[in-house]
Amino acid sequence: MNRIQQAFQKKGKDLLNIYFTAGYPTLDATVPLIQTLAAAGADLIEIGMPFSDPLADGPVIQQSSTAALANGMNMRVLFRQLQDIRQTVPDTPLLLMGYLNPVMQFGVENFCRQAAEAGVDGIILPDLPLDDYVNEYQEIFRRHNLKPVFLITPQTSEARIRRIDELTDSFLYLVSGPGTTGGQNTQSEGVQEAYFERIAAMNLRNPRLIGFGIGDKASFARACSYAEGAIIGSAFIRALEGAEDAPAAAKAFVSSVLH
Amino acid sequence: MATTSAFQPNARGYYGEFGGAFIPEMLYPNVEELREQYLTILADPDFQRDYQQLLRDFVGRPTPLFEAKRLSARYGTRIFLKREDLCHTGAHKVNNTVGQILLAQRLGKTRIIAETGAGQHGVATATVCALMGMECIVYMGKTDTERQRPNVERMRLLGAEVRPVTSGSQTLKDATNEAIRDWISNPVDTHYIIGSVVGPHPYPDLVARLQAIISEEIRKQLLEKVGRELPDYVVACVGGGSNAAGAFYHFLDEPSVKLIAVEAAGKGIKSGHSAATSVLGKPGIIHGSRTLLMQDEDGQITEPYSLSAGLDYPGIGPLHAFLGASGRARFISIEDEPALRAVAELSRLEGIIPALETAHALAALDQIGAGPEDIVVLNLSGRGDKDLDTYLKYAEQMH
Numbered sequence: 129m130n131r132i133q134q135a136f137q138k139k140g141k142d143l144l145n146i147y148f149t150a151g152y153p154t155l156d157a158t159v160p161l162i163q164t165l166a167a168a169g170a171d172l173i174e175i176g177m178p179f180s181d182p183l184a185d186g187p188v189i190q191q192s193s194t195a196a197l198a199n200g201m202n203m204r205v206l207f208r209q210l211q212d213i214r215q216t217v218p219d220t221p222l223l224l225m226g227y228l229n230p231v232m233q234f235g236v237e238n239f240c241r242q243a244a245e246a247g248v249d250g251i252i253l254p255d256l257p258l259d260d261y262v263n264e265y266q267e268i269f270r271r272h273n274l275k276p277v278f279l280i281t282p283q284t285s286e287a288r289i290r291r292i293d294e295l296t297d298s299f300l301y302l303v304s305g306p307g308t309t310g311g312q313n314t315q316s317e318g319v320q321e322a323y324f325e326r327i328a329a330m331n332l333r334n335p336r337l338i339g340f341g342i343g344d345k346a347s348f349a350r351a352c353s354y355a356e357g358a359i360i361g362s363a364f365i366r367a368l369e370g371a372e373d374a375p376a377a378a379k380a381f382v383s384s385v386l387h
Numbered sequence: 388m389a390t391t392s393a394f395q396p397n398a399r400g401y402y403g404e405f406g407g408a409f410i411p412e413m414l415y416p417n418v419e420e421l422r423e424q425y426l427t428i429l430a431d432p433d434f435q436r437d438y439q440q441l442l443r444d445f446v447g448r449p450t451p452l453f454e455a456k457r458l459s460a461r462y463g464t465r466i467f468l469k470r471e472d473l474c475h476t477g478a479h480k481v482n483n484t485v486g487q488i489l490l491a492q493r494l495g496k497t498r499i500i501a502e503t504g505a506g507q508h509g510v511a512t513a514t515v516c517a518l519m520g521m522e523c524i525v526y527m528g529k530t531d532t533e534r535q536r537p538n539v540e541r542m543r544l545l546g547a548e549v550r551p552v553t554s555g556s557q558t559l560k561d562a563t564n565e566a567i568r569d570w571i572s573n574p575v576d577t578h579y580i581i582g583s584v585v586g587p588h589p590y591p592d593l594v595a596r597l598q599a600i601i602s603e604e605i606r607k608q609l610l611e612k613v614g615r616e617l618p619d620y621v622v623a624c625v626g627g628g629s630n631a632a633g634a635f636y637h638f639l640d641e642p643s644v645k646l647i648a649v650e651a652a653g654k655g656i657k658s659g660h661s662a663a664t665s666v667l668g669k670p671g672i673i674h675g676s677r678t679l680l681m682q683d684e685d686g687q688i689t690e691p692y693s694l695s696a697g698l699d700y701p702g703i704g705p706l707h708a709f710l711g712a713s714g715r716a717r718f719i720s721i722e723d724e725p726a727l728r729a730v731a732e733l734s735r736l737e738g739i740i741p742a743l744e745t746a747h748a749l750a751a752l753d754q755i756g757a758g759p760e761d762i763v764v765l766n767l768s769g770r771g772d773k774d775l776d777t778y779l780k781y782a783e784q785m786h
């Protein structure tokens with residue numbers, strides 16, 4: 129069983145997954161933020177690899193990515209920062225999230241090897257097509273014991289959801305509605321509810337986390353009533369914006385969601 | 388008509404190693420719907436009737452193939468200009484938007500989004516939306532809204548909403564990102580009319596097919612004028628590559644026809660201010676397509692530069708990446724200055740003021756190696772009205 133599956137098995141419900149952009153708000157904030165998030169009660173942590181043109185992201189994550197790149201973040205720096213992370217954060221699942229082009233330029237094999245060496249558990253690349261994953265990446269991911277995480281939207285067909293469910297042993301990332309990260313949900317609660325319930329009724333192998341537009345205690349609790357947990361990204365980044373002490377801000381944020 | 392099999396994308400949208408559809412799941416249903424339907428809709432006699440009729444009565448096609456005698460004398464070869472500048476709205480872009488608005492109607496879409504650089508594609512999109520009574524939103528980099536002011540006003544007059552984009556370099560790349568984000572947020576009622584042969588499959592093929600009318604006409608017109616369908620050279624500028632794709636399309640499988648693609652070198656290939664993707668680019672992913680793109684060693688997309696807003700794009704369409712890699716097309720890059728000189732030259736020699744994008748193709752004429760017996764067709768992709776401010780500033784500097 130991998131760390132992601134262990135986390136779900138241990139807690140079962142109400143899992144909190146926090147996303148932040150590596151190298152934001154300062155280049156060296158990455159490791160202290162991971163340590164603080166884990167200690168404060170985040171059940172999974174997504175480490176964003178900043179990209180110049182993040183198509184699936186809204187303005188908040190875009191701006192944090194631009195800032196992180198300006199701070200000097202890149203793949204080599206990130207892996208150097210993460211090299212001893214498992215000494216201080218042994219159990220919390222760590223996922224790398226980003227876009228395909230920087231990974232391609234770094235070299236997929238090289239990327240996966242270094243991620244595995246650092247103790248990373250899962251990879252989220254929203255612009256990696258399923259077929260390309262199966263044909264070109266799956267073997268490499270498996271060799272390094274890395275789990276892919278795929279997104280599902282209200283428009284994703286049932287057949288495609290089943291296929292995605294077969295391709296991983298981690299969790300399914302349920303995008304809450306149409307939109308990029310951090311967007312306000314324009315759908316009615318009823319429409320959203322029907323979507324979450326439809327997926328829940330499919331009896332899938334993997335647990336589900338709901339993401340996009342989740343940002344506080346109330347929206348987290350609501351998401352948790354339809355899935356095993358939820359993912360918070362933009363709202364967390366906003367909490368770090370302009371913070372004097374990023375770890376303190378992180379701790380306060382997690383606490384405000386959980387308590 | 389020639390078959391173009393060697394240069395058609397495969398079922399997954401690849402031209403050789405270039406193309407594909409690298410899109411987040413949120414876009415998958417939209418792109419998949421388009422992929423499943425575009426060939427059927429394009430082949431439908433009802434679609435073809437409407438498309439041909441609009442091309443004739445609204446766009447003003449066929450556009451003339453004009454023998455430019457004084458320009459020919461200047462370069463010692465026989466030059467024909469394919470007058471896309473005479474299309475309604477002043478550039479080739481409208482061939483694509485007329486086709487895509489008909490496609491959008493058949494897909495049941497009611498809201499249209501587009502990106503624009505020079506504003507020509509934005510104007511062409513706003514125009515067909517007005518014609519069909521559809522809502523139209525155009526994303527345009529803030530830098531471009533400033534340097535192509537008249538086109539912003541034209542779009543507004545046509546009833547479109549122009550949304551200035553302030554992220555990144557505030558040019559075409561960022562406008563395209565923003566249009567894609569809009570599409571992600573509006574997956575059901577919206578069609579994205581992309582302006583060039585870029586983006587995820589099937590867009591490069593869709594746009595190439597809608598622009599192919601250019602080379603279809605060239606073949607007929609050349610036959611009438613010189614007794615043969617095939618020129619020796621076809622020259623076109625490349626931003627994303629749509630006017631070049633249209634001008635090349637029906638010559639792709641005619642190896643005797645030399646295809647010349649002209650990119651913008653900006654202030655010079657080595658200056659750090661350039662948009663010459665074929666020289667400076669490496670394979671990577673931009674806007675959902677695996678193609679050549681300008682990027683740093685970490686795979687971050689770099690900001691291109693060209694005085695010309697329509698060529699200021701860090702990638703090229705996957706077809707062009709393949710044409711370059713396979714040696715089928717030759718790429719030439721032209722700096723700002725020679726392009727500006729070519730504007731003045733064509734204006735004075737032939738009484739035609741070209742768009743700044745097109746001027747890059749004109750400035751390459753003395754490098755293509757054409758002789759007195761050769762027939763050169765140059766795709767005059769657009770007219771220069773939108774660039775008058777830039778031309779005047781340059782003329783002042785010269786004095």
Ligand SMILES: Cc1ncc(COP(=O)(O)O)c(C=O)c1O
Nearest residue numbers: 507583626627628629630697769
């Ligand atoms: C007149 C003209 N020519 C060429 C281009 C470049 O686009 P493409 O390479 O798709 O033809 C533009 C783009 O705005 C244009 O306005």
